[in-house]
Amino acid sequence: MEEKNMDKILEKAEVLIEALPYIQRFNRKIIVVKYGGSAMVDETLKKQVIQDVTLLKLVGFKPIIVHGGGKEISRWVGKVGMEPVFVNGLRKTDADTMEIAEMVLNKVNKSLVKLVEELGVNAIGISGKDGGLLKVKKKLSNGEDIGFVGEITEVNPKIIYDLLEKDFLPIICPIGMDDEYNTYNINADDAACAIARAVEAEKLAFLTDIEGVYKNPEDKNSLISELTVSEAKELITDGFIGGGMLPKLNNCIDAIENGVSRVHILDGRIAHCLLLEIFTNKGIGTAILDDKEAKFFNE
Numbered sequence: 001m002e003e004k005n006m007d008k009i010l011e012k013a014e015v016l017i018e019a020l021p022y023i024q025r026f027n028r029k030i031i032v033v034k035y036g037g038s039a040m041v042d043e044t045l046k047k048q049v050i051q052d053v054t055l056l057k058l059v060g061f062k063p064i065i066v067h068g069g070g071k072e073i074s075r076w077v078g079k080v081g082m083e084p085v086f087v088n089g090l091r092k093t094d095a096d097t098m099e100i101a102e103m104v105l106n107k108v109n110k111s112l113v114k115l116v117e118e119l120g121v122n123a124i125g126i127s128g129k130d131g132g133l134l135k136v137k138k139k140l141s142n143g144e145d146i147g148f149v150g151e152i153t154e155v156n157p158k159i160i161y162d163l164l165e166k167d168f169l170p171i172i173c174p175i176g177m178d179d180e181y182n183t184y185n186i187n188a189d190d191a192a193c194a195i196a197r198a199v200e201a202e203k204l205a206f207l208t209d210i211e212g213v214y215k216n217p218e219d220k221n222s223l224i225s226e227l228t229v230s231e232a233k234e235l236i237t238d239g240f241i242g243g244g245m246l247p248k249l250n251n252c253i254d255a256i257e258n259g260v261s262r263v264h265i266l267d268g269r270i271a272h273c274l275l276l277e278i279f280t281n282k283g284i285g286t287a288i289l290d291d292k293e294a295k296f297f298n299e
Helices: 003-026 043-058 070-079 095-118 158-165 188-198 229-237 245-257 273-279
Strands: 030-035 062-067 123-127 134-141 144-155 169-173 175-177 183-185 203-208 226-228 262-267 286-289
Touching: 003 273, 030 043, 030 188, 043 062, 043 095, 043 169, 043 273, 062 095, 062 158, 062 188, 070 095, 095 123, 095 144, 095 169, 095 175, 095 183, 123 158, 134 183, 134 188, 144 188, 158 169, 188 203, 188 245, 203 245, 203 273, 226 229, 229 245, 229 286, 245 262, 245 286, 262 273
Parallel strands: 030 062, 030 203, 062 169, 123 169, 134 175, 144 183, 203 262, 226 286
Antiparallel strands: 134 144, 175 183, 262 286
16 A cells, blocks of 8 residues: 555544544533534535534434524515614514524524434424423613514523434424414524533533634734633623624623533634634634633643
8 A cells, every 4th residue: 555545544543543533532421512603604614514513422422403594584584675673783573583583493493404314313493492392581782672673581492402312313403482382583592502501511612703802803823722710701801802793702701601511612614613623632712611620721
């Protein structure tokens, strides 16, 4: 056998050996994957994400997918001649928009179920309405009523535990009900965070359109591989975190402080980003962890 070919084979073996301690550590542990951004729109990326999650399941993890569908909702709102309206980054959701959002999210949900099933793994798609999973109240934006946008008040994870126990991969769309059984759209990041807390997930991974957290957003070489909660709070206080990253990082901190072991912010535009982050020493995004936890990778 040529030396070059042998080197390639040995490289593959090294990759598998590097993954082994992570497979051992996270065997039978729950990981919540918040799936959104470009990785939901690009068909090739979509397949790669689903392959990653399916592989996680087959090597012993218990993955749960929580997905958004904002871009697709906006597309369908436009198709029916309505204009999407946003207030402080939140979609203003009247009764007609809510009806469209629910239809679109359920359509996205079943398309993800199909992709998982094609890879030979049993998946079940549900919304936060099913089994009373997500209970909400009306969310206001700086005191302004923005319609049927929900803030989660309670998570009943029984349906998730039942599905995991029966070896299904749950795929959840972020729709919930209030005490009067009205339907509300929920921010998918918030839903993923609340679900991860409720099931005491070992990991929560956000697939986004950004590479991770930077010490200096202007300097692409300043990506932080691992960040403790107190370091993350310091970055926020010092004004280094702004825009869409601020609520995301606050969600990460909230999840860690409520029992989730590690939260990962990943660039969903990178092929197989989940596997690269979870099964390699350095990873490719930013991992946020509790102050008491030891870092895997010391720069």
